[in-house]
Amino acid sequence: MIIILIFPLFLAGGISFTDYNLGNKSLEWIGLENYEKMFSRKTYVKMIWATATYVIVVVPISVVLGLCAAMLLNSLRFGADIYKTIFFLPVMATLLAMAIAWEFTLHPTLGIVNSFLANGCGGAREFIFGFHWLPWVDSQQSWYHVACANNMDFPYWLKQKNTAIWTICFIGIWQAFGFNMVLYLAGLTGIPRELYQAAEMDGAKSTWEQFKLVTWPMLGPTTLFVVTITTIRTFQVFDTIEILTKGGPSKTTYVMMYAIFEKAIQQNLTSIGAAITVVFIGFILILTFFQRYIIEKRVHY
Template identity: 40%
Template sequence: MTGASLEGVARQELTQARYGYAFALPAMLLIFGIILGPSLVVIGISLTDYELGALDWRWVGLGNYQEMLGDRTFWRSISNTFTYVAILVPSAVLLGLAVAIMVHARTRTKRIYEVIYFLPVTTTLVAMAIVWNFVLHSKIGPVNAVIVALGFEPIGFFSDRDVVLFSLALIALWQLIGFNMILFIAGLSAIPQDLYDAAAVDGADGWVDRFLRVTWPMLGPTTMFVVVTTTITAFKVFDTVAVLTNGGPRGASEVLLFSIYLEGFEYFRIGYASALTVAFLTFILLFSVVQAWVIDRNVHYR
C-alpha cells in the first residue's frame, strides 16, 4: 500500500473511533451523573463534619473514619449485617435452585407454579412486612397460636435478640426464592438435552448423578450471578428493619443501612453518615469481586 492509502485508512479509523466515542458519550454521562458523580460527592462529604441544615462545616479529613473504627454501634451493625447475610444468602440460593428444579420438571402446571412462586417478588416489601408482623406476632399471630397449641412456649420473633435476625431473613427469603427460581429456570432451560443423554450412556442415569455431573456444572454462570445479586440484596436490608423492629430489641437488628439512616436523618450527622455509606459500598464491592473471582474459577462456560 502507498503512503496516501495508509494515510486514508488511518483517517477512516480515526473517524470511526470518533463516531464510537460520540455514540458512547450519552451513556458515559449518564453513568457519571447517576453513579460516579454522587459517589464522589458522598466521599467528599465524608471528609467533613457537615450536619443537615448547617450553614457552615469543617474539613476533618479521616476524622469520621477514625470515629467509625472506635464506634461500638458501627461494629454491632457490621456484625448484625454479616450475620443476616450469612443466614439469607445460602438459603435463598439453595432453595431457589431446589424450587427451580422441581418446577422445571413439571409439564402442564409449570407456568402456574412459576407465577405462584414469583408473586412475592411483585409485592411491596413494606406492605407485606405489616402482614408478616401479624403472622409472626408473639401474642395474636397464627404461627405462635400453633406453637402454643402444640405445647411449646410462644416465640418472640421480633422481640427476642437471638431470633430477630432469623425472622427478618425469613421474610426476605420468602421474597427472594421466586426471583432466584426464575433465574435458575432460565439456566436449566439452556442446558442441552444431549448432555443428559451422553451422561446416561456413561452410566449417570440417576437424578443425583445427572445433577452433579451435568446440571450443577452447567449452571455455573447462573449460580455466580444469583450469588452476587443475592448478596447485594442481603446487604441492602433496610425496609423490614425500619418497619418491624426499628433496630431492636436493644440493637439486635440494627444493620448497617439502618445505622446510616439514623446518623443521617435522625441525628443529622451527614458527614459521619457519608463515611458509613462509603464503608457500606466498600463492603459490597469487595464481596462482589471476591465472590465473582472465587466462583468464576470453577465456572464452566459453554
C-alpha cells in the same frame, strides 16, 4: 451527552469520599475521625455483625431454595405454572406491605403462627415442630414442650433479642427465593437434553449423579449471577428493618442501610452516615470485583 448524565453519579461518589460535615453551613475537615469512631464504638461493631449475619444466612439459603424449587418444578408433569406464580408473588408484592403482614402473622397474641402453635400443645404439632422425632431430643425438654408448660410462652419473634434477626432473615429468604427460582428455571431450559443422555451412557444413572455431572456445572454462570445479585440485594435490606424492628432489640438487627438512614437523616450526622456509606460501597465493589475475577477464571467451558 453521556458525560453530563453520568456526572452526578461521580459527584455523588466524590462527596461520599470526603468527610466534611455536611448539613451545617460551615464545612470542616475532620480527617479520619469518623472512621475511628466507626471501628471503635460498639454500635458499629454490632452493625457489621447484624449485616454479616443477614447476608450470610439469607444468600445461601435463598439460592439453594431457589435451585431446589426450580429443579422440582422442572421435573413436574403438571401444575408447575401455578407454583411458579405463587412463589414469585413475594418478589412482586410491595415489601413494606408484606413486612407488616408478616408482623401480624407472627404477632405474639394476634398472630396465626403462635395460635397455631398454642393449639397444638401435646399433639402432633408438638411432635413435629418440637423435633421430638430426632433421636437426641428429649421430648420433655424440647422448646415446644417448655413453652407449652410455661403458659404458652412462645417466642415473640420480632420483639425478642435472640429471635429478631432470624425472623428478619426468614422474611428476607421468603422474599428472595422466588426470584432466584425464576432465574434458575431460565438456566435449566438452556441445558441441552443430549447432555443427560450422554451422562446416562457414561453410567451416571441416579438423579444425584446426573445433577453433579451435568446440571450443576451447566448452571455455573447462572449460580454466579444469582449469588452476586442476591448478595447485593441483601446488603441493601432496609424496608423490613425500618418498619419492624428499627434496628432493635438492642441493635441485633442494626444493618448498614438502616444505620446510614438513622445517622444521616434522623440524627442529622451526615458525615458519619457518609463514612458508613463508603464502607458499604467498599463491600459491594469488593464483592463485584471478586465475581468478575471468578468469571474470568472459572466459568469457561
